[in-house]
Amino acid sequence: xxxxxxxxxxxxxxxxxxxxxxxxxxxxxxxxxxxxxxxxxxxxxxxxxxxxxxxxxxxxxxxxxxxxxxxxxxxxxxxxxxxxxxxxxxxxxxxxxxxxxxxxxxxxxxxxxxxxxxxxxxxxxxxxxxxxxxxxxxxxxxxxxxxxxxxxxxxxxxxxxxxxxxxxxxxxxxxxxxxxxxxxxxxxxxxxxxxxxxxxxxxxxxxxxxxxxxxxxxxxxxxxxxxxxxxxxxxxxxxxxxxxxxxxxxxxxxxxxxxxxxxxxx
Amino acid sequence: xxxxxxxxxxxxxxxxxxxxxxxxxxxxxxxxxxxxxxxxxxxxxxxxxxxxxxxxxxxxxxxxxxxxxxxxxxxxxxxxxxxxxxxxxxxxxxxxxxxxxxxxxxxxxxxxxxxxxxxxxxxxxxxxxxxxxxxxxxxxxxxxxxxxxxxxxxxxxxxxxxxxxxxxxxxxxxxxxxxxxxxxxxxxxxxxxxxxxxxxxxxxxxxxxxxxxxxxxxxxxxxxxxxxxxxxxxxxxxxxxxxxxxxxxxxxxxxxxxxxxxxxxxxxxxxxxxxxxxxxxxxxxxxxxxxxxxxxxxx
Amino acid sequence: xxxxxxxxxxxxxxxxxxxxxxxxxxxxxxxxxxxxxxxxxxxxxxxxxxxxxxxxxxxxxxxxxxxxxxxxxxxxxxxxxxxxxxxxxxxxxxxxxxxxxxxxxxxxxxxxxxxxxxxxxxxxxxxxxxxxxxxxxxxxxxxxxxxxxxxxxxxxxxxxxxxxxxxxxxxxxxxxxxxxxxxxxxxxxxxxxxxxxxxxxxxxxxxxxxxxxxxxxxxxxxxxxxxxxxxxxxxxxxxxxxxxxxxxxxxxxxxxxxxxxxxxxxxxxxxxxxxxxxxxxxxxxxxxxxxxxxxxxxxxxxxxxxxxxxxxxxxxxxxxxxxxxxxxxxxxxxxxxxxxxxxxxxxxxxxxxxxxxxxx
Ligand SMILES: Nc1ncnc2c1ncn2[C@@H]1O[C@H](COP(=O)(O)OP(=O)(O)O)[C@@H](O)[C@H]1O
Ligand SMILES: [Mg+2]
Numbered sequence: 001x002x003x004x005x006x007x008x009x010x011x012x013x014x015x016x017x018x019x020x021x022x023x024x025x026x027x028x029x030x031x032x033x034x035x036x037x038x039x040x041x042x043x044x045x046x047x048x049x050x051x052x053x054x055x056x057x058x059x060x061x062x063x064x065x066x067x068x069x070x071x072x073x074x075x076x077x078x079x080x081x082x083x084x085x086x087x088x089x090x091x092x093x094x095x096x097x098x099x100x101x102x103x104x105x106x107x108x109x110x111x112x113x114x115x116x117x118x119x120x121x122x123x124x125x126x127x128x129x130x131x132x133x134x135x136x137x138x139x140x141x142x143x144x145x146x147x148x149x150x151x152x153x154x155x156x157x158x159x160x161x162x163x164x165x166x167x168x169x170x171x172x173x174x175x176x177x178x179x180x181x182x183x184x185x186x187x188x189x190x191x192x193x194x195x196x197x198x199x200x201x202x203x204x205x206x207x208x209x210x211x212x213x214x215x216x217x218x219x220x221x222x223x224x225x226x227x228x229x230x231x232x233x234x235x236x237x238x239x240x241x242x243x244x245x246x247x248x249x250x251x252x253x254x255x256x257x258x259x260x261x262x263x264x265x266x
Numbered sequence: 267x268x269x270x271x272x273x274x275x276x277x278x279x280x281x282x283x284x285x286x287x288x289x290x291x292x293x294x295x296x297x298x299x300x301x302x303x304x305x306x307x308x309x310x311x312x313x314x315x316x317x318x319x320x321x322x323x324x325x326x327x328x329x330x331x332x333x334x335x336x337x338x339x340x341x342x343x344x345x346x347x348x349x350x351x352x353x354x355x356x357x358x359x360x361x362x363x364x365x366x367x368x369x370x371x372x373x374x375x376x377x378x379x380x381x382x383x384x385x386x387x388x389x390x391x392x393x394x395x396x397x398x399x400x401x402x403x404x405x406x407x408x409x410x411x412x413x414x415x416x417x418x419x420x421x422x423x424x425x426x427x428x429x430x431x432x433x434x435x436x437x438x439x440x441x442x443x444x445x446x447x448x449x450x451x452x453x454x455x456x457x458x459x460x461x462x463x464x465x466x467x468x469x470x471x472x473x474x475x476x477x478x479x480x481x482x483x484x485x486x487x488x489x490x491x492x493x494x495x496x497x498x499x500x501x502x503x504x505x506x507x508x509x510x511x512x513x514x515x516x517x518x519x520x521x522x523x524x525x526x527x528x529x530x531x532x533x534x535x536x537x538x539x540x541x542x543x544x545x546x547x548x549x550x551x552x553x554x555x556x557x558x559x560x561x562x563x564x565x
Numbered sequence: 566x567x568x569x570x571x572x573x574x575x576x577x578x579x580x581x582x583x584x585x586x587x588x589x590x591x592x593x594x595x596x597x598x599x600x601x602x603x604x605x606x607x608x609x610x611x612x613x614x615x616x617x618x619x620x621x622x623x624x625x626x627x628x629x630x631x632x633x634x635x636x637x638x639x640x641x642x643x644x645x646x647x648x649x650x651x652x653x654x655x656x657x658x659x660x661x662x663x664x665x666x667x668x669x670x671x672x673x674x675x676x677x678x679x680x681x682x683x684x685x686x687x688x689x690x691x692x693x694x695x696x697x698x699x700x701x702x703x704x705x706x707x708x709x710x711x712x713x714x715x716x717x718x719x720x721x722x723x724x725x726x727x728x729x730x731x732x733x734x735x736x737x738x739x740x741x742x743x744x745x746x747x748x749x750x751x752x753x754x755x756x757x758x759x760x761x762x763x764x765x766x767x768x769x770x771x772x773x774x775x776x777x778x779x780x781x782x783x784x785x786x787x788x789x790x791x792x793x794x795x796x797x798x799x800x801x802x803x804x805x806x807x808x809x810x811x812x813x814x815x816x817x818x819x820x821x822x823x824x825x826x827x828x829x830x831x832x833x834x835x836x837x838x839x840x841x842x843x844x845x846x847x848x849x850x851x852x853x854x855x856x857x858x859x860x861x862x863x864x865x866x867x868x869x870x871x872x873x874x875x876x877x878x879x880x881x882x883x884x885x886x887x888x889x890x891x892x893x894x895x896x897x898x899x900x901x902x903x904x905x906x907x908x909x910x911x912x913x914x915x916x917x918x919x920x921x922x923x924x925x
Contacts, residue, residue, distance in 0.1 A: 004369045011366050015389045015444060018400035021410060025403075033403045034413035075295040086288030094292055098299050103495060105502020105546070107519040108539055111526055112306035115313055115536065135302045138295060155651035158618055161638045162645045163665030163716065173667075177655045189391075196393040199504050203526070212395050219399055219509070232396040239392045247384055255698070 076141025124206030181253030430512025454488025822885030
C-alpha cells in the first residue's frame with residue numbers, strides 16, 4: 001500500500017517531468033537547454049509576436065481547430081443520439097466502425113487521405129487538414145457525448161412530450177440543457193486535439209503550415225529552441241486551462257443529472 | 267386471425283420506423299467515415315498494386331511493390347523493428363500502468379478517483395510534438411538528465427545509451443501512451459465486485475493469491491484492451507523515432523513518409539502502409555485469440 | 566353513459582413478442598382504476614398506449630369519445646407520473662411544475678398562482694425555488710404529481726409511482742393519493758405490482774397476466790371471488806384443494822379433506838361441469854376450533870405441520886386427512902387463545918360461502 005503510493009507518485013513525476021521542464025527553460029537565459037540554469041529572462045516570450053510565420057501558423061491552426069471542433073461535435077451528437085435512442089440494423093458494427101479512427105495509426109489516416117485528395121485534384125490547405133482532423137476527433141466526441149446521452153433518462157423527454165411539448169421543443173428545452181456540458185467538453189477536447197495534431201497536418205497542410213508543423217520546422221535550428229520552449233509553455237498552459245474547463249463542464253453535467261462521478265474522459 | 271396477421275406485420279413495421287430514424291441520424295457520421303477513411307484506405311490498397319511512372323501512375327496491376335518490400339532488407343528490417351519496438355513499448359507501458367490503475371481503483375478514496383484520473387490524462391492532452399521534443403532535450407548528450415546528473419556529481423561522463431536509439435523511443439512512447447494503458451485497466455478493475463475478493467479470502471486464499479486467482483483474471487479484458495490500444499498506434503508512430511530514435515530507431519512510418527513526400531513513390535509508400543496495417547491486424551487478432559478465455563463471460 | 570376511456574381489442578407486438586393480447590377496457594369518469602399484475606405482464610405497455618407513447622398494433626382507443634388513433638402524446642388529454650418521476654434536474658421545482666404551462670395563454674402571474682396552488686395541493690408549499698436535483702424521493706413524487714395535475718388532464722396515468730418509496734412513506738402516500746383523487750375528481754389509472762396497494766386504493770382493478778386481462782372487478786369481488794386459480798393465488802393467500810363436481814347445476818362437490826358441500830352459483834364459474842376441479846379458500850375463512858368452542862357443522866380433522874407466529878396473528882400449516890398439500894389457516898391471537906404446537910391435532914371449521922370453484 002505504502003510502496004504502491006510511492007510508486008504512483010514517482011509515476012506522476014515521470015508523467016509530468018517533460019512539461020514541468022518547459023517553463024523552467026522557457027525563462028532560462030541561455031540558448032542551450034541544460035543544467036545548471038543561468039538566469040531569468042522573458043526575452044523568448046517577447047520574441048514570439050515578432051515572428052510573422054508563427055503568427056500566421058497560429059491563426060491557421062485556430063481556424064482549423066474551431067471548424068474541426070464544431071463539425072466533429074455535430075457528427076458526434078448524431079452518432080451518440082442514434083446509439084442511445086434507437087435500435088437499428090447493424091448498430092454494433094456501425095458504431096465500432098465509426099470509432100476505428102481512434103486506434104488507427106495516424107500516419108495511415110494521413111497518407112490515405114493524401115492519396116485520395118491528390119487523386120481528386122483537391123489542393124492541400126486548411127480545408128484538407130480539417131477533413132482529416134474531423135475524422136480523428138469525432139470518435140473522441142462520441143466517447144464523451146455517449147455517456148451523456150446514455151445517462152439521459154428517456155422518461156425525461158417523454159415527460160416533456162406528455163406535458164405538451166413537440167419533439168423539437170423537447171430537444172431544445174430538455175435534451176440540450178441536460179447534455180450541454182458534455183457538448184461543451186466535446187468542443188473543447190476536439191479543439192485541443194486539432195490544435196496539437198501534427199502528422200495529418202504535416203501531410204495535408206500544403207503551403208500554409210499549422211502551428212505544430214511550423215514548430216516541427218523550427219526544431220532543426222538549435223538557436224530557435226528557447227523560443228520553441230516559450231511557445232510550448234504557452235501551448236501547454238492553454239491546453240491545461242481548456243482541459244480544466246472541460247472537466248468542470250463534465251462534472252457539472254453529472255451533478256445536474258444527479259449522477260455519481262465514475263471517472264474522467266474516454 | 268386478424269391479430270395473428272397483424273402480429274406478422276407489426277415487427278417489421280416497428281423495426282422499420284426505428285431503423286429509419288436511427289439510420290438517418292447515424293448516416294452523417296457513418297458517411298463521413300466511409301468517405302474519409304474507408305474509401306481512402308481502399309485507394310491505398312489499389313495504389314499499392316500500381317507503379318510510379320515519374321509524375322503519373324502506371325496502373326497495370328503488379329505485385330512488384332510487395333515483392334520488393336518483402337525482399338529488400340531495409341524494408342524488412344524497418345517493419346520488424348517497428349513490431350519489436352511497438353511490442354516492447356506495449357510491454358513496458360502496460361507493466362508500468364497496471365500498478366497505477368490498481369492503486370487508483372483499490373487504494374484511492376472514491377471521491378478522489380476522478381482527480382487522479384484527471385492528473386494522469388492532463389499530460390496526454392498537451393502537444394505531442396512538444397512532449398517528444400522535450401524527451402530529446404532531457405535524454406540528449408548535453409541534455410537535462412546528463413547535465414543534471416553531472417552537476418550533482420552522480421556521473422562523470424554523459425550517458426550515451428539513452429538517446430538516438432530504440433531505448434529512447436521506448437521511453438518516450440511509454441510516456442506518451444500511459445493514459446491509454448491506465449484507463450482501460452482502471453475501468454476493468456472498477457467493475458470487479460469487491461465482495462469477490464472477500465469471498466476468496468474467506469475461502470482461505472491469501473491477499474497475494476487472491477490477486478492472481480481473482481483480481482488479475484477479472485482485469486484481463488482491460489489489460490487486453492490496453493495492449494491493443496497502445497500497440498496499434500505505436501507501430502505507426504512517426505514523430506518519436508524521427509526525433510529521438512537516431513538511425514537505429516527509425517520505424518516503418520518514417521519510411522512511408524519518405525516514400526510519399528521525398529521519393530515521390532506513392533505506390534511503394536502505399537504498399538508499406540498496407541503491409542504495416544495487415545501485420546498490426548494479424549498480431550492484434552492473434553493476441554485477442556490467445557486471450558479469448560478472459561474476454562467472454564457476462565458483460 | 567359513455568366511458569371516459571374505451572379500449573377495444575387492443576393488441577401490441579414487440580417484434581414477435583405479444584405484449585398486449587386483445588385488451589378491452591372501459592373506465593368511467595372519476596374512477597380510481599388500477600392495473601395490477603406481476604412484473605413484465607404488460608401494465609406499463611398498456612399505460613403507455615393510453616398516453617400515446619406506444620401505438621397499438623391493432624384495436625381502438627377512445628378518450629372522452631375521441632378516437633386517439635394518430636393523436637400524438639402531446640395532444641392527448643392525459644398526463645403521466647413516470648416511474649422514475651422524470652423531474653427535470655436542470656429546473657427548479659416551480660419551473661418543473663409550470664413546465665406544461667409554457668404555451669398556455671394565461672398571464673405570468675396567473676401561471677405563478679396556479680403553480681403555487683398545485684404545490685400546495687401536494688403539500689410542497691414554499692418549495693418552488695428549490696433545485697429539483699436536491700429533492701428527496703417522496704418530494705420528487707409530489708412534484709411529478711403537481712406537474713401532471715396542473716394541466717387538469719382528463720386522465721392521470723401513474724406508473725408504479727410508489728414502488729421507489731420505503732414502506733412507511735408508501736403507506737402515507739397511498740392514502741394521500743386517494744384523498745387527492747377524490748379532491749380533484751380526475752380519473753386516475755394506477756399501475757402497480759403490489760396487490761395490497763391495488764386493493765386499498767382502487768374503485769376497480771384489472772388483473773393482468775402475460776398481456777391479458779385475467780379479471781376486472783372491484784377489490785372485494787376480486788378478493789372474494791377470483792375467477793381463476795391464478796388470480797386467487799396472486800391476490801392474497803389462498804388454499805387450493807382438489808375437488809370433484811357431482812352435479813353442475815345444483816353445484817354439489819366433494820372436496821378433498823373437507824367432504825361433500827353445496828355452493829351457490831356466484832361461487833362457481835358458469836362453465837362448471839361435472840368431473841375433477843379445484844376449490845380455493847382463504848386462510849382467514851377457515852378456523853381452528855379450540856377446546857370449549859362449540860362444534861360447527863363443517864368440521865375437518867388435521868395435524869399441525871408448521872406454524873408462523875406474527876404477533877397479532879398465527880399462521881398454521883395443517884395437514885388435513887386425505888390431502889397431500891398442507892393448507893394454511895390464519896388465527897387472530899385474541900385473549901385467552903393459545904398458540905398451538907407442531908404435531909397437535911386440530912379441528913378445522915370452514916365457511917362454505919367462502920369456497921370458490923375453479924374449473925380451469
Ligand atoms: N420497447 C420494447 N421492446 C421490446 N419489448 C418490450 C418493450 N417494452 C416492453 N417490452 C416487453 O413487454 C413486456 C411487458 O413490459 P411492461 O409493459 O413494461 O411490463 P410491466 O410494466 O407489467 O412490468 C415485457 O416482457 C417487456 O420485456
Ligand atoms: Mg412497468
